[in-house]
Amino acid sequence: MNQKRTGGYIALSITSIVWGTTWVASKIAVSKIPAFQMASIRQFLAGLSFVLFFMLYKKMKWPTAKQFAFLLILSILMFVGANGLSTWSLDYIPTGLSCLIGALYPLSVVLIEMIFFKNRNLSILTFVGLLLGIGGTFIVFYENAFHGVRPEGFFFGVFLSFIAMLTWSIGSIIIAKNTIKINPYYSIGWQMLISSGLLYLVALVSGKNIPLAQVPGSGWMAVCYLVIAGSLIAYAAFVYSMKTLPPALFSLYAYINPLVAMVVAGILLKEKLNLNILWGAIVTLVGVFIVNYSIRKNKKAVMAEPEI
Secondary structure (H helix, E strand, O other): OOHHHHHHHHHHHHHHHHHHHHHHHHHHHHHHHHHHHHHHHHHHHHHHHHHHHHHHOOOOOOHHHHHHHHHHHHHHHHHHHHHHHHHHHHHOOOOOHHHHHHHHHHHHHHHHHHOOOOOOOOOOHHHHHHOOOOOHHHHHHHHHOOOOOOOHHHHHHHHHHHHHHHHHHHHHHHHOOOOOOOOHHHHHHHHHHHHHHHHHHHHHHOOOOOOHHOOHHHHHHHHHHHHHHHHHHHHHHHHHHHHHHHHEEEEEHHHHHHHHHHHHHHHOOHHHOOHHHHHHHHHHHHHHHHHHHHHHHOOOOOOOOOOO
């Protein structure tokens, strides 16, 4: 095994573990800072870091008006809608369930393309994966909703998480069907930076914000972890694994993240975790894997950058 391949596996491990734990860090952060305000702070710091790196070190130019319009649409879908709403959902539902619903986006992409774009080039394997994904998620949902103490606002949180997943899916389709000449990682930085301003406006209008001086140290520690580990270190590791490993390997992070989130949340946050929840999560992720495999096999894959 050459050094690059070994480094790729290490990078994949970092990506999988860190992005799984960022859901737990988000859960901790929203217990200290209102969700939209926290998401705004996180996206501003991470986005500014990306943009400054590419502009000052890589000497990239400002986006054109056409590029900026495209980035604005994506920032609304991917970071205000998907990231903002999934962060808000953590006020109401367990970390693992929110993460697992987010992992369903390839399934919703298939359904959206089938219904609205008349994509009928789907195999029996695709439908098997869809059934497994939906069935596994229902098991996890049922265990959290009807066994034990159900958190207040649980169903609203599930609704928020599903809307977040759908907006991510729509953004993924837009990315796949449109080409714009801009570095994808520079694009991510601008999307985060633009969304930070929009999320801050939402926080102000909704009245869900607090003075920064009132944010406790534990809240800032969680935000720092999200920015440094989740948005910078893990993203760099993801890019490295993507360049050094085959697609079938580097994409494994998407199936590991929810399991990491569930286990870590069970240990640190004492969230409910039993065999039924774990089996439900595994069935869901097997379903997502089968759908992705069947689409790649038919050369119809729709991919987007991961939610970070």
